[in-house]
Amino acid sequence: MEDGTTTNAAFNKGEGNILDESALFSIPKAPEGYKSGFIGIIGRPNVGKSTLMNYMVGQKIAITSPVAQTTRNRLRGIVTTPEAQMIFVDTPGIHKPHHQLGEVLVKNAQIAIESVDLVLFVVDGAVDSGGGDRYIVDILSRTKTPVMLGMNKIDLRSSDSQQIDESYTQLAEPYNWPIVKFSALTGEGVEALQQLLSDRLEPGPYYYPPDYVTDQPERFIMGELIREQILLLTREEVPHSVAVTIDMVEEEPTITRLLATIYVERDSQKGIVIGKGGTMLKAIGSAAREQIQKLIAGKVYLELFVKVQPKWRQSRLHLADLGYRVERE
Template identity: 75%
Template sequence: MTVETQVNSIENDIYAFSGAVTIPQAPPDFRSGFIGIIGRPNVGKSTLMNQLVGQKIAITSPVAQTTRNRLRGILTTPTAQLIFVDTPGIHKPHHQLGEVLVKNAKIAIESVDVVLFVVDASVNCGSGDKYIADLVTRSQTPVVLGLNKIDEQAASSRDAIDASYTQLAEEYNWQTVKFSAKNSDGLPQLQDLLISQLAPGPYYYPPDLVTDQPERFIMGELIREQILLLTREEVPHSVAVAIDKVEETPAITRVLATINVERDSQKGILIGKGGIMLKSIGSAAREQIQKLIAGKVYLELFVKVQPKWRQSRTRLAELGYRVEE
C-alpha cells in the first residue's frame, strides 16, 4: 500500500465512521504514525491496545487467536497521535480462515511505521517468537520488543526469562520495554518509546476518536467475545457473528444478530438446554454493548449453521474476512 493510498483510505474511513469532520492542524513538533502490534496468539495484544487507548474496542479471551480483523485503535496525546493496528496472532494456519488471518498480519508488518512485537514474558522465548522475529526483520520497519505479562513472572525464573528475550533483542538490535497490559505497569514508558520512534506528522484522525471501526462491527465482536468466554473450547473458532439490523430510538437501540456456526452440534451448544446458553450470551453481550453506546439495548440473537464456512473463500468474504490490500 502506498502512502497516498493509505491516506485516502484513512480519509474514507473517517467519512464513513463519523460523517464529514474537521481535523485540526497539528502543533509544531507533533509526531504521528501507525504501530503494528504483532505476536503469537494470546500474548495480550488486544488487552494492550484497549489499555493504551483507554477504552474497550478489541475483544479479549483466554482462548487463543481471538483477534480476526485488523483493528485500529487511536491514542492522541498533546504531542502525538499513535494509530495501533491490532493483528491476529501469527500461527501455523489449519484452514482457509487461518491463512487469511496470518496473511493479513504479515501485510500489516509492511504497512506500518513501527512494529511492536509483543511476547509473553511469563515464559521463555520460544520457537514461535523466533519465527516471528525472523519474519519482521525481513521488512525495513523499525521494531520494538515488548515484554508483556511481567506481573505473571515467577521470581525464581525471572532472570532466565528476561535473558532469553535480551538475547533475541541484541541479535536484531531492538529496543525493549517491559510492561503488564493487565495492570498498566510500564505502559507510560512503552508509550514514550513508541512516540520517539515516530516521525513528525499530522493528525490522521480527529483527536477524540479511539477507533476507525463502526459501532456495528464492535457490537459483533462483543457478542463473539461472550461466546468465547462462555463456551471456551466447545465452540472456539467456528463462530462468526453478523449484525443484521440496528434500529435506534431515543429510548432504546434494537440489535438483531446472527451467530454462524459450522455444525448442528455447535448450534445445540450455543442454544443450550431450554435456550439457557443463548440467553446467557445475550445478557452478557447486551451489558457490554450498552457500555459501548451509553444507552439501553434490546439484543436478539439467532443461530445459523453454515457448514465449513472457514474453508470457503466466498463465505469468508460474506462474513467480512478478506485478505487486506
Template identity: 75%
Template sequence: MEQDALLTHQTIPEPPEGFKSGFVGIIGRPNVGKSTLMNGLVGQKIAIASPVAQTTRNRLQGILTTDSAQIIFVDTPGIHKPHHQLGKILVHNAKVAIESVDVVLFVVDSATEAGGGDRYIAELLQKTKTPVILGLNKCDQQPEDTQPLDNSYRQLFAAQNWPIVKFSALQETGLHPLQSQLIQHLEPGPYYYPPDLVTDQPERFIMGELIREQILLHTREEIPHSVAVTIERVEETPKLTKTYATIHIERKSQKGIIIGKQGQMLKTIGSAARQQIQKLIAGKVYLELFVKVQPKWRQSRLRLAELGYQVEE
C-alpha cells in the same frame, strides 16, 4: 448509528508544532495479550480479549491521541501455522501489516520462556526495514528472578539491538514508558483522525466482536474458532437501541451448545453481550440473537468474504 458514537464527522484540526503521528503494528503469537494491550493504550474496550487463543480476526485499528502525538494501533491476528483458509487469510494479513506500518511492537508473553513461535516471528521481523520494539507483556506474572525469562527473549534479538519495554497490559502498568518509546520512533506528521476518536471501525463491527467475545468466554473450547457474528439490523429510538445479530457456526452440534438447555446458554451470552454493548454506546440496548449453521464457512473464500474476512493487499 452506522458510524456515530465511535466514528464522528468533525473537522480534523491542524497539529501543533513538533506533533508526531504514525501507525504501530502490534505483532505476536496468539494469546500474548495484544488486544488487551490495545484496549489499555486507547483507554476503551474496542478489541475482544479472551482466554481462547487466536480471537482477533480483523486488522482492528485503535487510536491514541495525546498533546504531542497520534498513534494508530493496528491489532493483528496472532501469527501461527494456519490450518484452514481463514487461518491463511489471518496470517497473511498480519504479515502485510508488518510492512505497512511505521513501527512494529512485537509483544511476547514474558511469563514463559521464548518458544518456537517467537523465533518464527523474530525471523520474519529481521527481514523488515520497519523499526521494531520488543514488548515483554505479563511482567506481573513473572517469578521473582526474572532474568532467565527476560534473557530468553534478549538472546533471540541481541543482533538486532531492538529496544525492550516491560509492562502488564492486564494491570495497565508500564504503559506510559511504552507509549513514550513508541512516540520516539514516530516522525512528525498530521492528525490522521479527529482527536476524540478511539477506533476507525464502525459501531456495528464492535458490537459483533463483543457478542463473539461472550461466546468464546462462555463456551471455551467447545466452540473454538468456528463462530462468526453479523449484525443484521439496528433500530434506534431515543430510549432504546434494538440490535439483531446472527451467530454463524459450522456444525449442528455447535448450535445445541450455543443455545444450551432450554435456551439458557444463548440467554447468558446475550445478557453479557448486551451489558458490554450498553457500555459501548452509553445507552439501553435490546439484543436479539439468532443461530445459523453454515457448514465449513472457514474453508470458503466466498463465505469468508460475506462474513467480512478479506485478504489484505
C-alpha cells in the same frame, strides 16, 4: 430474545468516539513538531495484544479471551496525546495456519508489518521465548520497518526472571531491537511504553479527530462483543467455528434495538450455543448486551439467531460474506 436493563456505565478513562465518517472532514491541523504514525502490534496468539490496546486507548474496542486466536480483523486503536497521535493496529496472532480462515488472518498480519511505521512485537514476558516467537522473529528480520520488543505479563513473573530476560535478549540483540517490559493488565510500564513509541515516530498530521479511539464502526464492535461472550461462555466446546453479523440496528430515543446472527459450522455447535432450553443463548445475549450498553452508553434490546453454515472457514466465498478478506497493503 433479550430484554435489556439500562446502564450508563462509562469506561475507565472516559468515553471515546467510534467512527463517524463525517467527522473525518473536520480534522484539526496538528501543531508544529507534532508526531504521528501507525504502530503494528504483532505477536503469537494470546500474548495480550488486544488487552494492551484496550488499556492504551482507555476503553474496550478489541475483544479478549483465554481462547487463542481471538482477533480476526486488523483493528485500529487511536491514542492522541499532546505530543503525538499513535494509531495502533491490533493484528491476528501469527501462527501456522490450519484452514483458509487461518491463512487469511496470518496474511493480514504479515501485510500489517509492511504497512505501518513501527512494529511492537509483543511476547509473553512471564515465560521463556519459544518456537512461535522465533518464527515471528524470522518474519520481522526481513522487514525494513523498525521493531520494538515488548515483554508483557510482567505481573505474572516469578522472582527469578533472569533466564526469561536472557531468552528474549537473545532474540532482540542481533537486530538491535529495544526491549520494554510492561503489564497490559495492571498498566505497569505502559506509560513508559507509550512514551518510547511516541519518541520513535516521525513528525506528522492528525490522521483522525483527537477524541477518536477507533476507526471501526459501532456495528463491527458490537459483533465482536457478542463473539467474545461466545468464546468466554462456551470455551473449547465451540472454538473458532463462530462468526457474528449484525443484521439490524434501530436507534430509538430511549433504546437501541439490535438483531444479530451467530454462524457455526455444525448442528452440534448450534445446539451448544443455544443450550438446553435456550439457556446458553440467553446467557450469551445478556452478557453481550451489558458490554454493548457500555459501548453506546444507553439501553439495548438484543435479539440473537443461530444458523449453521458448513465449513465456512474453508471457503473464500463464505469468508468474504462474513467480512474476512485479505486486506490491501
